[in-house]
Amino acid sequence: MSVREHMRRLLVALLRIPLFYKILLANSLIVAIGAVGGTVLTVWHVLTYPDDFHYELIALFAVLGLALSFGVNYAVLRLALTPLSRMQAVVDGVRRGNLAVRVPIGRLDDEQFVKLIETFNQMLATMSDNTHELRRLSQRILEAQEDERQRVARELHDQSGQSLTTMLVRLRLLERSEDVAQARMHVQELRKLTAQALDEIRRIALELRPKILEDLGLCEALAWRADELNAGGGVRATLETSGMEHRLSRDLELALYRVAQEALTNVARHAQARSAQVTLRQGNGRVTLIVEDDGAGFDAESKLAHSSGLGLAGMRERLALVGGTLQVRSSPGLGTHVIASVPAVL
Ligand SMILES: Nc1ncnc2c1ncn2[C@@H]1O[C@H](COP(=O)(O)OP(=O)(O)OP(=O)(O)O)[C@@H](O)[C@H]1O
Numbered sequence: 001m002s003v004r005e006h007m008r009r010l011l012v013a014l015l016r017i018p019l020f021y022k023i024l025l026a027n028s029l030i031v032a033i034g035a036v037g038g039t040v041l042t043v044w045h046v047l048t049y050p051d052d053f054h055y056e057l058i059a060l061f062a063v064l065g066l067a068l069s070f071g072v073n074y075a076v077l078r079l080a081l082t083p084l085s086r087m088q089a090v091v092d093g094v095r096r097g098n099l100a101v102r103v104p105i106g107r108l109d110d111e112q113f114v115k116l117i118e119t120f121n122q123m124l125a126t127m128s129d130n131t132h133e134l135r136r137l138s139q140r141i142l143e144a145q146e147d148e149r150q151r152v153a154r155e156l157h158d159q160s161g162q163s164l165t166t167m168l169v170r171l172r173l174l175e176r177s178e179d180v181a182q183a184r185m186h187v188q189e190l191r192k193l194t195a196q197a198l199d200e201i202r203r204i205a206l207e208l209r210p211k212i213l214e215d216l217g218l219c220e221a222l223a224w225r226a227d228e229l230n231a232g233g234g235v236r237a238t239l240e241t242s243g244m245e246h247r248l249s250r251d252l253e254l255a256l257y258r259v260a261q262e263a264l265t266n267v268a269r270h271a272q273a274r275s276a277q278v279t280l281r282q283g284n285g286r287v288t289l290i291v292e293d294d295g296a297g298f299d300a301e302s303k304l305a306h307s308s309g310l311g312l313a314g315m316r317e318r319l320a321l322v323g324g325t326l327q328v329r330s331s332p333g334l335g336t337h338v339i340a341s342v343p344a345v346l
C-alpha cells in the first residue's frame, strides 16, 4: 500500500471519529500550532531584531491563528453535521406521506451518526410495516363486516322469510275456512309458525350481539354457547371457570367471547370430536381462555401460516387488539388446544 493510500485511510478514519473528539482534536492542534508557532516567532524576532520590536508581526500572527481556528471549526462542524440535513430531508418526505424514504449513510459520517441513522431507518421501516398491516387489517374488517351482512341477509331470507311466507299462506287458508275445527287447526299451525319465526329472529339477533354477554357477563355467555353446542347433539361441551368473580372490560369480554365462539364453531365443523372443554381462568393479571377438543386435530403450524380464512387468523388479530396472544396446539389425531391469553382489564 502506498504512502498516499495510508494517508487517505488515516484521514477517513479521523473524519469518522465522534464529533466531540473531532472538535477537541482540531482545537488542541490549533492551540499547539499557535503555542509552538508563537514561541518560534518570538525567539526568531528577538534574535533577528534585538533592538526593534515589531508588534504588527505578532498581531498578524494572532489574526492568522484566529482565522485558522474559525476555518477549521467551521469545516469540522459543517462536515460532521451533514447527516442532520439528510435526516431533515427524510423527515420532510415522511411528513408528505412518503414512508419508503430512508436516510443514506455517507462514507465520512461519524460512528454516532451512523448508529443514529440506522436506528432512525429501522423506526421508519417499522412504521411503514405497521401502516401496511393496519391497512390490511382495516380491509379485512370491512370484508368481515360484508360477510356478516351477507350471512344475516341470507338467514333472514331463507329462514324467517320462509316462515313468514308459510304464515301468509296459512292466514289465507284461515280466511277462507268456514269450518271451526279447520280454522282452529290453521290457528294452531299459525301459532307454531309464529313461535318458530320468533326463535329464528332471536337466534340471529343473539349471534349478532349476544345480549347475555352484556347483561350477565362472559361466563354466562360461554355457558350458553356450550349449551347450544350440547343441544346440537354431536359434541358434549363443558365449561370450567376460576377466579372470574368480577366482570372484565367490555372489549375484553367481547374479544374472548368471539374467540371461544369461533373455536367452538371449528370444533363442531372440523374436529369430529366427542367432547370439548372450555376453560376460563384469571390469575396473575391475565385471563386465559382454553378451548380443547379430543377430535381429529390438524397441522396447526401450517394452517396458521397459510390460512386465509377469518377463523384462526381473525382470532389472533382480535386478541392482538386487546394486547393478547393466541396459541394453537394441535397435530393430526391428537385433538386441538386453542389457548388465548390477555392482560386482565377490569
Ligand atoms: N378444532 C379443530 N379440529 C380440527 N381441525 C381444525 C380445528 N380448528 C381448525 N381446524 C382446521 O383449520 C382450518 C382453518 O380454520 P379456520 O377457522 O381458520 O377456517 P375455517 O373454519 O375453515 O373457515 P372460517 O373462516 O369460516 O372460520 C380448518 O379448515 C380446519 O381444517
Ligand SMILES: [Mg+2]
Residues within 6 Å of the ligand: 262, 265, 266, 311, 312
Ligand atoms: Mg373457522
